[in-house]
Amino acid sequence: xxxxxxxxxxxxxxxxxxxxxxxxxxxxxxxxxxxxxxxxxxxxxxxxxxxxxxxxxxxxxxxx
Numbered sequence: 001x002x003x004x005x006x007x008x009x010x011x012x013x014x015x016x017x018x019x020x021x022x023x024x025x026x027x028x029x030x031x032x033x034x035x036x037x038x039x040x041x042x043x044x045x046x047x048x049x050x051x052x053x054x055x056x057x058x059x060x061x062x063x064x
Contacts, residue, residue, distance in 0.1 A: 039051070039052070
């Protein structure tokens with residue numbers, strides 16, 4: 001499914017998805033702002049840090 005199709009199917013999240021897809025169009029990844037920095041800019045540093053910490057502490061899959 002193309003990004004253009006997704007913008008019609010899921011308009012609420014499609015703008016961000018389309019931006020992410022366009023960001024992967026072959027540009028030098030070293031020029032892209034790191035995800036944590038973008039998250040902090042969008043949500044505020046304190047909330048972004050708490051979110052990353054909570055997700056990092058969350059167990060993934062069963063433990064043996």
